[in-house]
Amino acid sequence: RKEVEQDPGPFNVPEGATVAFNCTYSNSASQSFFWYRQDCRKEPKLLMSVYSSGNEDGRFTAQLNRASQYISLLIRDSKLSDSATYLCAVKRAGANNLFFGTGTRLTVIP
Amino acid sequence: GAVVSQHPSWVICKSGTSVKIECRSLDFQATTMFWYRQFPKQSLMLMATSNEGSKATYEQGVEKDKFLINHASLTLSTLTVTSAHPEDSSFYICSARGVSGSGETQYFGPGTRLLVL
Numbered sequence: 001r002k003e004v005e006q007d008p009g010p011f012n013v014p015e016g017a018t019v020a021f022n023c024t025y026s027n028s029a030s031q032s033f034f035w036y037r038q039d040c041r042k043e044p045k046l047l048m049s050v051y052s053s054g055n056e057d058g059r060f061t062a063q064l065n066r067a068s069q070y071i072s073l074l075i076r077d078s079k080l081s082d083s084a085t086y087l088c089a090v091k092r093a094g095a096n097n098l099f100f101g102t103g104t105r106l107t108v109i110p
Numbered sequence: 111g112a113v114v115s116q117h118p119s120w121v122i123c124k125s126g127t128s129v130k131i132e133c134r135s136l137d138f139q140a141t142t143m144f145w146y147r148q149f150p151k152q153s154l155m156l157m158a159t160s161n162e163g164s165k166a167t168y169e170q171g172v173e174k175d176k177f178l179i180n181h182a183s184l185t186l187s188t189l190t191v192t193s194a195h196p197e198d199s200s201f202y203i204c205s206a207r208g209v210s211g212s213g214e215t216q217y218f219g220p221g222t223r224l225l226v227l
Contacts, residue, residue, distance in 0.1 A: 096159050098205075
């Protein structure tokens, strides 16, 4: 089973819509969780860390469900500029590296 | 914020050529650097983890003699693709671990596109 799994999409949503992505992880020892954004032909950039209590940054809300081993990202009031691939990343306790999901492609349509 | 640079940003070379990619952390010291590879429409795949002053740790299936990694200082790691072949064509991204106001984070370089003809 993959360390991290994501629905690859694509998600095509109209401007102003609310869209949510989920990402499941297989290792219960996972400790840190992140959402990255990757634009076409560019490197991933950190969007936000995911905290146990959930956290919000403007239109973006991230949540963690340890019992079901998934993290989610909610984007409200989608903008055209939100079009990108969203990657979840997970770090195990004691490990150095991040494990990435395959990414979910989002296209916001005018 | 923290910045990681990579050079070159793209390379086109003939089969059999060796290609060297540099990764630098510009405003922080990175004791650990990671090298990833990403094929079109696929996820980032970790190739190796590089710690300053010691040998890199390679992921299963990655040939250490083909992908030479050197992490000579706290701000520089290099990846050399030896005798590159067309199947090595990919997007190579380095990442450095550093500490920011948000705690420990992994920062990515802009990537190097390699095309082997």
